[in-house]
Amino acid sequence: MKETNRATQIAQDIYEVKLPLAGSSLKELSSYIIRGKDRSCVIDVGFETEECETILKEALKELEIPIRNTDILLTHSHRDHCGNLPNLYPDAGTIYCSEWDRWQITGEQSDSGKDYLVFSFLKCGIPMALLEGMPKEKDLSSFIPDSKVKTVRDGDFLSYGRYKLKVVDLKGHMPGMIGFFDEEEGILFPGDHVLNRITPNIGFYREENRSLHHYIKNLKKIRNLKTKHVFPAHRGEIRDLAGRVDEILEHHESRLEEIISILSLKPMCAYEVAGKAKWYYKEGNFRAYPVVMKWMATSEILAHLQYLYEKGEAGRSGGVDETYIYYLL
Template sequence: MVEHIWEEPDIYRIRLEVPWNPLKNLNIYVLKSAGEFLVIDTGFNRQECREALWAGIRELKLDMSATVLFLTHYHEDHIGLVWDFVERGIPVYMGDKEYTYYSKRTPKEITEDINAIFEYEGFPKEMLSEADRESWFHMPKPGFPVTVMKSGQEFRIGDCRIIVIGTPGHTPGNSVLYLPDHELLFSGDHILFDITPNISIWPQMSHPLADYLESLQKIRELHIRTAFPAHREMGENVYGRIDEIVQHHKGRLDEICQTAAVHPGITAYDIAKSIHWSLRNLTWDDFPYNQKWFAMSESLAHIDYLVDKGQLIREAGGDSVNGYRSKDVQITH
């Protein structure tokens, strides 16, 4: 389904429905200006996404020779169909930090590194060994050509000036796109309005939650009329949404501290089991495996933040599992 969602400049949304996924939909944006086109992200490497995406592109009558693709980050729902564009001769742009991070290791290797951390933090080994990592097969084959863009670098599509802004946190090198002359933001997964972006641990990324909160403040300093997120609906009150997201994370940090205070020595896995998650009111035992995996990773991102701030104390378990206890220190952001 194609919607014309903004005039001056012309911006269209191709909405890809993903009923099998909790995200529910993907928003692929197309910016048109002076006969040139920018496509932002691609959708999953699945046939139903491919058919819907290219039906929308045909409806918009994009000139392939005047089109550029920008990838906000390296998750499978954002880059899955990148080769469809490469094979049509369309240049691909991506933030330099994201491209560099993923050029050194495969998604499978990253997941295996995270799983090794999970095991040391109490996640049941048998669950990890039995995990269905279907997303590996929905990732594009490596080696697609990329023009890397530094944070702050500008490019033009027709009459539109576009700035790439690095916003690490959701991924190590996540980027958003800002149109300063129109005060518009393509926020990708950095700012969502109906759901909260997942903030997880990453191998060789020390402070994902601190990076994410800092990235939010970077966006707060911009003049923004409207933001176009990668999932669900767009929103005009970006600053109010930033406040809500910050409070969400503060609440999660407080909940983890309280849990560790009541259960000194608790593992990260048991913390993840104990805190509140908004997933159709399911209990932890009813969570799909992938949701448990993401909940564990997000819990560890918050735990690491609290350890860095001195709010939690990590009790290393040697060859066994780490435990955590609370320390009565004020959390500051």
């Protein structure tokens, strides 16, 4: 495969560009460029840093792909996928994303601001004093004009050169998460939906988002797709999609079992359950976690508790302005 300085060819007309994620344990984002005849595209664009901007622009230059003919396909609006948009959109083509992510990146309705964090801390039962320790950076340094963004839905197609990408609804990791699948070529871009070695964080957005329910359903949905290549956003190509899906399903199954056994002690909020659950980061010492990790771990627990609640295996108390307390039924 032909190699240039910034972009590595990984399939016909598809190039991987590794964008460094300074300060993130994810280390880097794999951004994918698909070369078309008149129009090309790039899937996910990295942080807002000068480093990410320069590398991506240099990669396009090396490949002799003009940025004005390049659309941006966004799998979801986490900062490592969308942060770079404000640097790119003035010169680039159209940004395609789900409706939920359009709300986030245009600022129409944002689930990453202070109000959302207060809501999330409250529902999880995380002490509000810890809010101070949350990182101040936002997913986007500035919002994107609505005129640059087009919404795509499950089943829509986007064509670039030899590739006909079908939009696949993959909500779960984030409520607006989408992937792109070329059925004929057997190439899937799942974003963060399925990754090697790490299980994507399943957070809690609003009750109606039912994160874990959707996540599990959408894992099963892609399990048996006929794929030759699966190119996720982090941690390299997935060689055995069904095998990896099964491992992740098993992880959530054992997490649910663990939570049930913790809840058998007494009714608890998500933060209390998280303090008793098994973790791997920092030798599993939850108390020593930086606030952002505590929050991510606890909202993942909340998503599992909600799943048990929706399935009728757990009850829940707590009104609109109160922390949710869960108990076994």
